[in-house]
Amino acid sequence: MNTLFLLAFFFVLLGHSTSTSLFISRIGRARAYGSCTDKLSDCQARAHLCDHPLYVESLTNDCRRTCKRCDGNSKPAWQCKDSTSNCKRNKYLCQNPPYVSFITDDCPVTCGFCKQ
Structure with missing residues (x-):
């Protein structure tokens, strides 16, 4: 009877191997991150x-x-460096709200966003 139960358990486990693997990987990730x-x-x-x-x-x-x-x-x-050649030409966009996120990624030196 115990053998039959174990076989049924493994059959169910194999049938749900994806979700079981996902569960195990989540546990592993939680342990890997620890208190982070x-x-x-x-x-x-x-x-x-x-x-x-x-x-x-x-x-x-x-x-x-x-x-x-x-x-x-x-x-x-x-790394803090300008990644396009037109940064000096577009410097006026450094403080222009619709463009700030783009210009700071492309031209951080020109816009003065690099820490010294």
């Missing part, structure tokens, strides 16, 4: 700003998990 958590509820929405020079410091503190700063790596991969 996001302090803010909207970190996912801010993820694109993790390496931005204006936000890297605060998001490293408030969104450690989302910004992948759990291993003690607080240095972002982002």
Whole structure:
């Protein structure tokens, strides 16, 4: 009787292997992150700003998990340099609200957003 029960259990388990694997991977991820958590509820929405020079410091503190700063790596991969050749021509956009997010990504040196 115990053997039949075990076979039925494994049959059910195999039939749900995807959800079982997903459950196990979630447990593994939770253990891997340990105490590394996001302090803010909207970190996912801010993820694109993790390496931005204006936000890297605060998001490293408030969104450690989302910004992948759990291993003690607080240095972002982002480097402060202009990535397009027309930055000087478009400098007037640095403080223009509809363009700020684009221009700060493309022209942080020209706009003065790099920390010294």
